[in-house]
Amino acid sequence: MFLWVIQRDLLLAMRRRFDILTTLFFFVIVVSLFPLGIGPEINILRTIAPGVVWVAALLASMLSLGRIFSNDYLDGTLEQMLISPQSLSLLVLGKALAHWLITGIPLILISPLLGIQYNLPLDAILILALSLLLGTPILSLIGAIGAALTLGLRGGGMLVSLLVLPLYIPVLVFGSGAVEASAVGLGAGAHLSLLGAFLLIALVITPWATASALRISME
Amino acid sequence: MSYNVNLSTIFMLQGINLECMRGDRTLFKNINFSLESGGLMQVRGPNGSGKTSLLRILCGLAPPIYGEILWDTNNIRSLGEKYRNAITYLGHLNGVKDDLTATENLYISSALAGVVITKNKVHEALQQVGLSGRESLPAKVLSQGQRRRITLARLLVCDTALWILDEPLTALDSSAIELLRNLLEQHLKQGGMVVMTTHQEITIAAIKIQQLQLT
Numbered sequence: 001m002f003l004w005v006i007q008r009d010l011l012l013a014m015r016r017r018f019d020i021l022t023t024l025f026f027f028v029i030v031v032s033l034f035p036l037g038i039g040p041e042i043n044i045l046r047t048i049a050p051g052v053v054w055v056a057a058l059l060a061s062m063l064s065l066g067r068i069f070s071n072d073y074l075d076g077t078l079e080q081m082l083i084s085p086q087s088l089s090l091l092v093l094g095k096a097l098a099h100w101l102i103t104g105i106p107l108i109l110i111s112p113l114l115g116i117q118y119n120l121p122l123d124a125i126l127i128l129a130l131s132l133l134l135g136t137p138i139l140s141l142i143g144a145i146g147a148a149l150t151l152g153l154r155g156g157g158m159l160v161s162l163l164v165l166p167l168y169i170p171v172l173v174f175g176s177g178a179v180e181a182s183a184v185g186l187g188a189g190a191h192l193s194l195l196g197a198f199l200l201i202a203l204v205i206t207p208w209a210t211a212s213a214l215r216i217s218m219e
Numbered sequence: 220m221s222y223n224v225n226l227s228t229i230f231m232l233q234g235i236n237l238e239c240m241r242g243d244r245t246l247f248k249n250i251n252f253s254l255e256s257g258g259l260m261q262v263r264g265p266n267g268s269g270k271t272s273l274l275r276i277l278c279g280l281a282p283p284i285y286g287e288i289l290w291d292t293n294n295i296r297s298l299g300e301k302y303r304n305a306i307t308y309l310g311h312l313n314g315v316k317d318d319l320t321a322t323e324n325l326y327i328s329s330a331l332a333g334v335v336i337t338k339n340k341v342h343e344a345l346q347q348v349g350l351s352g353r354e355s356l357p358a359k360v361l362s363q364g365q366r367r368r369i370t371l372a373r374l375l376v377c378d379t380a381l382w383i384l385d386e387p388l389t390a391l392d393s394s395a396i397e398l399l400r401n402l403l404e405q406h407l408k409q410g411g412m413v414v415m416t417t418h419q420e421i422t423i424a425a426i427k428i429q430q431l432q433l434t
Contacts, residue, residue: 001330004330008327011319011323012316012318012319015318015319015357016318071316074312075312075313075314075315075316075317076310076311076312076313076314076315077314077316077328077331079280079308079310079312079314080308080314080328080331080332081331082280083278083279083280083303083306083308084303084331084332084333085300085303085304085332085333086300086331086333087300218280218281219280219281219282
């Protein structure tokens with residue numbers, strides 16, 4: 001059932017490839033704007049690179065949150081999901097993971113290229129990609145709660161950013177912290193372990209919270 | 220097309236003192252009914268009288284302000300997925316994905332309802348609702364009535380006892396209405412139950428027909 005939802009959402013995304021590309025281009029453009037604004041000072045750029053990439057990843061992930069549920073809500077599929085005999089939490093987990101596969105994976109794949117743009121050393125680039133790999137699923141999982149709560153509200157897009165961005169802060173701190181820590185020679189292990197722990201907690205708690213939020217929004 | 224509704228089991232759906240509010244306006248209160256296997260309940264009332272709200276309450280999508288709904292004397296809230304396994308709901312919205320083909324849509328919506336169907340069965344059902352030759356077109360190029368027919372095909376492949384239909388006749392032409400009527404009559408004859416709202420007249424041959432009038 002769970003794999004089936006992922007498969008369905010991926011199929012839908014493939015029919016609308018443009019949506020995936022817009023998120024990716026948004027990410028690339030935001031990251032590329034900083035060097036243009038700050039100037040080609042290599043040391044400054046190298047220091048701010050992890051933070052910039054991570055903030056752009058947060059924004060890109062947040063922009064695409066609306067798509068998790070809103071299409072299903074508008075065409076009535078979500079109603080059918082709520083009265084389906086399948087576990088709603090599992091369905092929701094599948095949808096959040098599909099969102100990650102569609103928006104998170106492309107960001108991770110393109111991040112080394114952006115790292116080179118900021119003249120990051122190779123090991124820092126690897127850690128940046130690794131921290132994104134651990135962190136972006138958390139963004140999708142937490143974001144699903146916000147998307148479910150603001151379903152069908154006017155101006156839901158703005159509201160979801162107010163709800164979700166504060167919850168993204170720990171991921172941002174430890175994600176970009178991992179790269180900085182490795183740059184000063186402290187090792188990224190502690191930060192990455194914490195991100196991994198966040199991911200496990202989010203996997204357990206957020207599907208349940210999202211399912212409850214959906215039931216409330218659909219009443 | 221074979222039905223798996225178990226004839227030997229008698230189901231019963233009861234609504235007791237149901238009350239529903241929208242904002243601070245009471246839509247209806249003290250609604251009581253009892254529906255048995257083979258029974259059809261037509262919910263009638265003017266626009267805004269709470270027909271859709273009542274059906275959503277029956278599905279368990281929204282709780283009533285007061286009162287309870289019993290399925291075989293158990294509250295549907297406590298039955299959970301056992302009850303959801305026994306119902307099929309067709310709402311105002313079709314639940315049809317524009318980007319997917321008719322085949323994919325039917326396959327997905329029945330998988331969601333917990334029924335995995337074979338390719339043959341999908342094909343057969345779509346043929347029966349008059350969509351043969353259009354199975355592999357994306358739903359966005361189909362007309363409103365044809366999308367509605369995809370939704371109707373779900374009734375052919377499901378094996379639930381209680382059908383909850385919200386304005387099933389909308390956008391259907393006379394041949395599709397005829398098809399739906401046959402489906403309903405067959406379902407009722409086999410011991411299924413139907414709750415439906417409609418503004419149009421549709422004569423359905425069934426033994427137990429009741430009207431629920433909302434004001």
